[in-house]
Amino acid sequence: MKQLKFENISFKYRKKDIINDLNLTLDGKKCTALVGPNGSGKTTIGKLLMGILKPEGGCIYYDDLDISNNNLSYLGGRIGYLFQNPAKQIFAVTVRDDLGFPLRMNGEKEEIIHKKIDSMTDLFHLEKIIDSKCHLLSQGEKQRVALASIFMREPEYLILDEPTTSLDQVRKEMLGQSLKKVKEKGVGILLISHDKKFVESYADEIIEMGDL
Template sequence: MMIALNAVSFRYPRGNWILKDINLHIESKKCTFMVGPNGGGKTTLGKLMTGILKPTLGDVFVDKLNTKQAKLYQVGTKVGYLFQEPERQIFAATVRDELAFVMELKGIEKEVIEQRVEVALVRFQLQEVADSFPFQLSRGEKQRLALATVLMNNPSFLILDEPTTGLDVERKERLSEIIRELKKRGTGMVIISHDERFVEKHADRIIIVAGGGARDGG
């Protein structure tokens, strides 16, 4: 499993180039951080890696799937993506439903779903709000819920866009544990972050994204 970007450039129609001629190979089983200044193109790069955005020039391969041709759900079975704004990816009526609903659509048995939901609620400290309306949670709770739903799929690769935003020290430590756990399991990760301590703690590789380019650093 790997993500490869071959000579990738990106811009929105009629916009300026956001990324220019990027060549990157990201192996799984590693924790790769993307760092760099605001507006440097980190989020855009992350979205290219999941096929949410398609490259203007060049190709992005997710485990041999070319994102230009692949459907989102095909990439989605391999790669989990955490949006910078958690509100963008939560939409069910309760926290419990949010965790369960994809499995329901896939036709998984009820008991199995319930059991997995309980595990996730505990793991992400969401028991207290299990029956609350997701939009009324605090920012940190929304973030944890979003991450929990992404992990329900057991993706072999994860892309996290600023996962520490809105997390307090204790919750950050909890997130660190989860990352260590995932690493042990062999889940590849690309994490976009400017939280320097967090980067130091987990990075196997650091990519600096700035001025439309990406290079290895630090």
């Protein structure tokens, strides 16, 4: 993927303007951070990109394709979205089953699923928890599992909404290292965050909501 582009996007919740005539280009290979105060519309932008919300005006392009009215199933396979609360996107009983779930649903061969689970275990440091029960994991572990599950589907772009919330310094660094590896694989990232220190360490560019 080369770029995601917002062109004159506007969005309202009921009658309240949240996004007004927004123009924004996200480089498909970079880690772009979106920062700004609470309530400034960061989460709304992520949801508009995913197609969870529809813009009232303007267009959103995925490379040159207009995706403003595309449904979640089209984008879901291409853009990975990590919710602020990762527990919401973990479905299976064990970590191993959660990672395998989306590919099994698609009828993928077991041999390929096992190989991929091994490579995700490596990428997201899951060695110690791969056979653990998901509901017993810490917040940081759940987040790594959710990210690994997203990566099983080989997304072209990743949106992370406040991924450092409730992570301690060590877990933040682990997340940062995982993001670096993700980027090395050619996957771009939109990092929505109010964690300035984290953003300054890992983002290639920073966009402040106040500046848009």
